[in-house]
Amino acid sequence: MTAPLLHVTDLHAGYGKAEVLHGLNLKAAAGSVVTVIGPNGAGKSTLLNALMGVLPARGHIAYRGHSLVQQSLEERVMQGIALVPETRALFASMPVEDNLRLGAYRQLRLGAKNSDASLERVYTLFPRLRERRRQLAGTLSGGERQMLAVGRALMGQPALLMLDEPSLGLAPLVVRDIFATISALRSTGVTILLVEQNARAALEVADYGYVLEMGEIALEGPASALASDPRVIDTYLGAARAKAAA
Known part of the structure; x- marks a missing residue:
């Protein structure tokens, strides 16, 4: 059996003395x-x-079979991990x-001559960004800003893309x-x-899911x-149906 790209075991993390995650286990197969999903x-x-690597953590995080625990945020980026924050x-x-x-x-640090090829791939995925390429990011609509955030992460050609809400x-x-777009990215490998509160949409596009409640x-x-x-x-999809009907 092929080892998962990401394998997390007994992960504990939080803020100062306040532990939020209590021994979490999670896997993600390549591609x-x-x-x-879960509540606020x-x-x-x-x-x-x-x-x-933004927060300190205890436990084991294996990425491509190697531990990330001692690696900094910058080192994780260079390993091909990208996060699009909320x-x-x-x-x-x-x-x-x-x-x-x-x-x-990341790609330039790894020896790429320029970023034109990556830029063209992002513009193909998000034609709206090509139209807005000279516009200031702060003047974009909410949807366009999300496209830009995802596109920027993809410019580094990550192997693992993490999306927060x-x-x-x-x-x-x-x-x-x-x-x-998330569904289309699957074909790129x-x-x-x-991470998503819209449980219905998330489960429709995902291969595998976890329900996280109170850090477990x-x-x-x-x-x-x-x-x-x-x-x-009852807990997630029913609420989504009721909201949609309101």
């Missing part, structure tokens, strides 16, 4: 989309920040294309486009770890199985 405060963003963290006073080219830092604050039609994995399984699990339906 798959894995989602982590469950520890979803904490998980991504711990994996990225805040998007764009340079608002810089044009779209400059924001994108900054994302090519990509649908947050976006209109339903824009959310649909973002998740269509990138592994996606998706409450349920896990193939995304299609979770989508039909009565507890998931």
